């Protein structure tokens with residue numbers, strides 16, 4: 631079967647039926663994914679971003695045949711996920727973040743041997759393939775150690791090696807860098823980029839915007855089960871390029887009232903505050919027409935303010951603006 635598309639989803643939807651309450655159980659339907667359409671070309675690295683509960687994992691589970699869609703359809707390399715699941719499974723790998731799925735008491739080598747057997751890798755091919763993958767993910771030399779002594783980054787690399795044993799054409803990576811330190815996360819990104827250079831198609835979910843910006847060819851932002859925006863990282867950033875982003879350090883606690891005052895200033899589209907433990911940082915997205923910074927500082931006049939900086943909008947700014955629009959149109963679930 632030949633097609634240029636590695637992943638194609640058309641109006642994919644999935645609802646879950648749950649029961650709430652104990653004495654008087656009530657049935658509830660959750661529409662986790664409500665009509666997602668996506669096209670990912672062969673060899674592309676495609677990112678799926680969205681807040682908690684947006685429907686990313688549910689979408690991935692339908693694409694990798696773990697869940698049947700309630701409606702809509704999807705094809706992987708031309709094979710239908712509902713009607714040809716075995717053809718699909720042979721060609722995909724699935725790596726999810728976290729601690730599940732590895733045997734702690736076994737070495738990395740024995741884990742990979744076990745999974746190679748399970749995935750039906752030819753016995754003669756198993757060891758060479760395992761050593762090649764240990765090299766690819768940077769675990770060579772540590773393969774005889776038990777997984778229980780592995781750091782989180784090493785486990786994630788081992789997960790990736792496991793997902794690649796049967797040479798899948800399409801790899802689903804669900805939050806691969808969750809809980810991984812910055813240096814290990816950088817190495818993981820390098821591994822993923824190398825895979826894509828080698829021709830593997832990757833669908834990645836992540837909550838780390840810098841990671842998505844660095845890695846992804848294209849991104850879909852999903853919220854409340856539907857795609858809210860799609861494009862290259864630069865195209866998404868273009869949505870907020872017209873805005874000035876202002877960051878103000880504040881040495882007192884910033885309250886809701888301050889943010890409300892800021893949002894009332896004409897030309898200010900968004901105001902948020904974050905703390906790094908010692909200092910609060912207020913971030914303001916403003917139209918260039920909003921005038922001087924004086925009005926912003928006036929709204930924070932009762933606080934001790936420090937450095938004020940302006941910077942280029944990032945993918946995170948674009949993402950937050952897309953998610954804000956979703957909330958503003960009242961379409962949150």
Ligand SMILES: Nc1ncnc2c1ncn2[C@@H]1O[C@H](COP(=O)(O)OP(=O)(O)OP(=O)(O)O)[C@@H](O)[C@H]1O
Pocket residue numbers: 646647648660661662663680681682683684685686687688689
């Ligand atoms: N097995 C299930 N039974 C009932 N509801 C579920 C089930 N799995 C997911 N959901 C619900 O479906 C919605 C989408 O969940 P999903 O896990 O796909 O989101 P997500 O975007 O992957 O979130 P996160 O970033 O938190 O992993 C959520 O409201 C979630 O509570």
